[in-house]
Amino acid sequence: MEAKSVHKILIISVGGSIDPVVSSIQKNRPDRIVFVCSDDLETTPGSYRLVSQILNQAGATDCRYEVIRIKEIDDLNVCYTESLRIIERERREFVKATLIVDYTGGTKSMSAGLAAAAMDVPGVFLCVMKGLRADLKQVQAGTQRLRLSSTDATYVQRQERLLVTLLRRYDYAAAKELIDQLIHTPDLPPEIESRLQRRLILCQAFDSWDKFDHITAKNLLEPYRKDFYKRILFLENIWRSLALLKGEMEATKLPEKMHGFEAVEDLLLNAERRAHQQRFDDAVARLYRAIELAGQLLLKIRYGLDTGRVDIARLPEALQARYAEQQAARGKVQLALVEAYTLLAELDAGCRSVWERWEKALKNLLQLRNYSILAHGFKPISQDDYERIRAESVEFIGEMLRAANVPWTDNWHERQLPVDL
Structure with a gap:
């Protein structure tokens, strides 16, 4: 399948149970799947061995896919770093594709790392398979239902916290660049976009002031003269x-x-x-x-x-x-x-x-x-x-x-x- 025909990508963590993974593929219907799996350990085979079975059960054997193996499956930092690399690569290579990240399966560190990484990239949808539970271990087979949520609001909130840190350092230039990236986040609520636009202009003004360009600073501040x-x-x-x-x-x-x-x-x-x-x-x-x-x-x-x-x-x-x-x-x-x-x-x-x-x-x-x-x-x-x-x-x-x-x-x-x- 050529890259230009990829409209929807599913990045999904795989654990010991394949049912939620199969359900996610069937309900999301991706053109491309990236399976984030555990590698072989000394006494335990890796979950990557389940990929063929998952594709057969989901009826997706003709889907383009890739398998990523993670050795340090209980190291949150490793799981986060590898997940972020995968998500950013997919976002970069398939700019127009819908990017869905499902963190239902895998170890706790794999799921947490994948979800955290998804919230650090704009334009990503988080997916989790929900269903009835007979116990605290897993969802009952056949009761799964899909829940999608955009990470954009969380991404903006996290980046705005970073913005506060930059402003406290009087780093208006870096703050300006960060806001410029945030403003291009898809489907921003009007009140957030308005707040970011104001902050962008003010950062431009104070960055100019910081560089002794007083005339530019004054011109940029004029619309906010009252404040x-x-x-x-x-x-x-x-x-x-x-x-x-x-x-x-x-x-x-x-x-x-x-x-x-x-x-x-x-x-x-x-x-x-x-x-x-x-x-x-x-x-x-x-x-x-x-x-x-x-x-x-x-x-x-x-x-x-x-x-x-x-x-x-x-x-x-x-x-x-x-x-x-x-x-x-x-x-x-x-x-x-x-x-x-x-x-x-x-x-x-x-x-x-x-x-x-x-x-x-x-x-x-x-x-x-x-x-x-x-x-x-x-x-x-x-x-x-x-x-x-x-x-x-x-x-x-x-x-x-x-x-x-x-x-x-x-x-x-x-x-x-x-x-x-």
Whole structure:
């Protein structure tokens, strides 16, 4: 029989009793059967020996079939893994066929493994033969009746539990992929499909945000503005903060409740998410950038100075000669992180007081970052290293901004991205 003529497949576990297997074949009328059987043991012949008898009694000798033998019939993990391999293979090779999994026969581990595997694959129907029982051992011959149920609802529920785990890790990209697969589950109830569609868009939004694509994130969140008003407002302020740095916006045009350093908050929050995922090198790279960005924004907002090309004419006359020498030697004056804070200390007494206390400690801190494989070295950042760098980075940024009269508070923690969608 050619693959294209296979419309219905029955995967069925076989135990010592053949009656429920025969009944299942007769009632399901498959084009192809995969028998999941026990292999020969030392003292017991395997159930695979019963397949010919089953086919004869079911009147299905012309049906296409395959016999799979399982040696470890009481090992649930083996039974599950082998069953999942079979189901996924059949689903892959016969995409349009109806796939029925009957777990009536076989050992307890074979039945449980087969049923569990079926619930991990969408578009599968579970089948069990029910009937009258004279005892607790087996159903009476001749009383069997077929019971079919779709595994899709169970599959979706199980996958949504996995989704919760991914969201708790802020893994929006993986969550997005999982939902995209779930949405293609056949015959989803409208309320489940609607919930998944919403979650898919929100995961796309927060994945974009997580990758600093703030404009895409805002556009995706707009239809849910009522639910995410504060987050959208934060996104808008992050954009304004970066626009200030790029010279696309004047500080005098900031909204009343905006301090201009929201992009720094965003980096600190992003660092926390990377640390939550045990990606400490990534987290420290973001902390470094947050420190650097805080200095750049201070110079830009307070003095109109761009660290990428310092306009010497904006400097106090006492500093112009020194920086003019740099400009003559390099063609332009560019300030790295330490140089930016050194200039801030020269321009502002409050910043100078903070810098004098922090300069040595901050340089030592940055040295740890420089040893990272994501900077200039080969040593991965440990969790202890990260915790130390984070604590000191947050403390330094807070002290420096408050010294410059920025209304900076620690409530930026409250703006962490959500894990409950």
